[in-house]
Amino acid sequence: MTTPSTLADWLAHCERLHPRTIDLTLERVQRVRKRLGLGFDCPVFTVAGTNGKGSTCAMLEAILLHSGYRVGVYTSPHLVHFEERCRIGGEIVEAAALLPHFAAVETARQGETLTYFEFTTLVILRLLSEASLDAVVLEVGLGGRLDAVNSIDTDCAILTSIDLDHMDYLGPDREAIGREKAGILRTGRPAIVGDPVPPQSVIDHAREIGADLWRFGHDFNYRGDKQQWGWAGRARRHNGLAYPALRGANQLLNASGVLAALEALRDRLPVTAQAVRNGLAMVELPGRFQIVPGAPTLVLDVAHNPHAVATLAENLDQMGYYPCTHVVFGAMKDKDIETMFARLLPLVDRWYFSDLPTPRAATAQELRALHVRAVAARAPGATPLPPQVQASEHPAPRAALVAALEAADPADRIVVFGSFFTVGGVLENGLPRRTAKHLG
Template sequence: MSSQPVPCKNLHEWLSFLEGLHTSEIDLGLDRVLTVFRDMNIGKIAGCVILVAGTNGKGTTIAAMEALLQSAGKSTGCYLSPHIHFFNERVRIDGRNMSDETWVEAFERVESHRGQVSLTYFEFTTLAALFIIARQMPDFALLEVGLGGRLDAVNIVEPDVSVITSVGLDHQDWLGEDRESIGFEKAGIMRPGGVCVYGEVNPTKSILQQASAQNVDLRVFGRDFGVLDADSEPATETMTDSPVFLAQNSAQQPIPDAPVPVSYQMADGDFVRTVLSEQSIPVSNRLCAIQALALTGVRLDKIDIDHCLSLISVPGRFEVDKNNPKYIYDVAHNVHAAEYLSRLLQATRQRRRGKIVCLFSALKDKDSKGIVSLLDKTVDSWAGWPMQVDRALSLAQLTAVLGDNATNAECLPTLGEAVVRAENIACDRNDTIMVLGSFYAVAEVQSFLTNRANRSRGVDEKGIEV
């Protein structure tokens, strides 16, 4: 197949072209994208492919695997979505974002094979990402599923290991109204006779049924790997007896005063015990990464796992602003994520002993009421603003959400006013401003603060003196 040349000179023009290419932003199904993928003849993209799906924790789990693999001397190619600031963040090769020129070349290749097939923005960029990674042929390709799993464009790739980090309520319009329906969609990344790692103690029946029907080797957090029971002695030794795990998800486990003993299983069936220190990254995400890699045969016992993972900083995941530590950013946009965030905020209050103010905005299709009512027990004040994106809650809608579900809240017409309000409340050095609700919310606030700091220093957004 061949298409007419598209007069796109740079990455910005290509992204604008892609936004208007298809009739809808989301159009689940594999037929169209698989047709172009086969015509591109991409073939094998890496020595080992790991697909990661889940309501929350996908990007964090991939970041953990990437760090562990690099410490083990393995090359990596990562595909992530969405990005926070720059589109280039979506593909990393050995930890480096890809250049504009690399993306443009990949888009040109996809377009040259697209023909008359209509692709969504995500499908087109997924094909370009797979082309970029395949040209590098890394030891490991770590691919984040965009939405659901079964019908997501990333699922055209055959995985060596599949990972499902969690199943919670989000994107119900596309995936179904309950965990069972959503679990069925995410189970679609499993392959007959394959291996899958699941990151919660309570897998849905739909996942268990699909694993059984397809003879999948399913490893479940809290059953086959996880945090060891208090009676188990932590030790870095290999053992054959199955250990006893805590039957609790990360958000339910108490914050420990010392490193916690954990265990995972090697490809040969032996269990390995080690310890993980308390971090903002959920222990279940870290252990999913460890367990998935161990099943591929990577010798993690040769590296300092805990130290390696302690160095990870995932953008927008309880990210502390390096220039202004008062600010913490989290892209939590559903109740499932807010449950874990609540635990982190409680620990932050105990550590900093100051007020917690939330800068909050959200999209219309999210359970904003559930998020606010859950976190309001920990938050002292809220400052809301309407984001500058089409699907964002309006000022009136946001006012209603906060007014009905928060004890002390105020909504402002602009982000600038909301920031000023939050900073006036969180005026003590021990106070915290928590930015949450959406990838867009985090991006808007970080861009606003960066531009404000640049103006005060007399430079533009690129740091050039004006």
């Protein structure tokens, strides 16, 4: 094999190594990690959950950066460029910085058939381990117990919401899924559980292994009004906080878990109240109920399961009046798409279904057929649908967005949601925003 020389070459190499995209086990990763001598001397936060992981990582990173710490972050997947998966000191890493670590993992692999995610996770972990960091924030990719990120022992585990997603891999219900996600917990170390009603399996596992369990509503909580909010933990309070810069109904819940994690590790990573205020006020995370300035209003959201779509629907409902709501939608075929439709049908006037550049995705034609089924399956007495709902099919998210822009009036709103591929697809070559219609 010719040694890859570019990031694109290495990523293509990673895609060819294993016959399956997902093959949950820690054994292969642990063997290669040990050969690499991978480990961290600084505190490690590991974040798992069905939704809210990205927001939690971003808020944790922002507060630590405003405290003066050098922070490394690993999240996945990316929206446009692979390098987005790793940030050091708040900056996305350069492709060139990753290349020697690909070579090192390839050498240490010694024939192990790593998946794309396993190989690239080890690459980024190795980069972070050599970056002289004060703190590391790691987002779990899928589940927890058998995810490649869990090859690193955490100093503080954070579990966000736990709901139904990836059931083929994680189990048929919240109890089974919670058990898998609780696999990131460690004996004697803080386990922050932000889900207000966590599965009993999470609580049982934490107690069985002797983790330091912090539960929302028991060990930490928040209260708020329209102007400000406050948080209380075991021994610390924050009052008169401005709302986080990240929009959405669940962000106070995510922020509460972050503040609990920081209190739990305050002896190793002390943060000031001002750093908390500044971090929450300035945090950024593309694609999470991101409202892009301009006309028509444009909302980008990577909601890709029923729980996340229910939150999206609540957020959209609170935005105010728009004459017409246009939705660009693309999703993986293994998702509960009809339930996702059911959440949003009353809010949407025009659907623009999109193909996505992966064999895992449902086609635009399949999405349209599922939409018809979801409409037909609505119960008598359900919230009425907008009159004259329209739908169309498009070969790519960008083409769907252009069609929506051409149809929309300046006072309308356009929502792009579904897979990371959907949002990434409209961002990839610069966001189209205005047509001749909007220029007057």
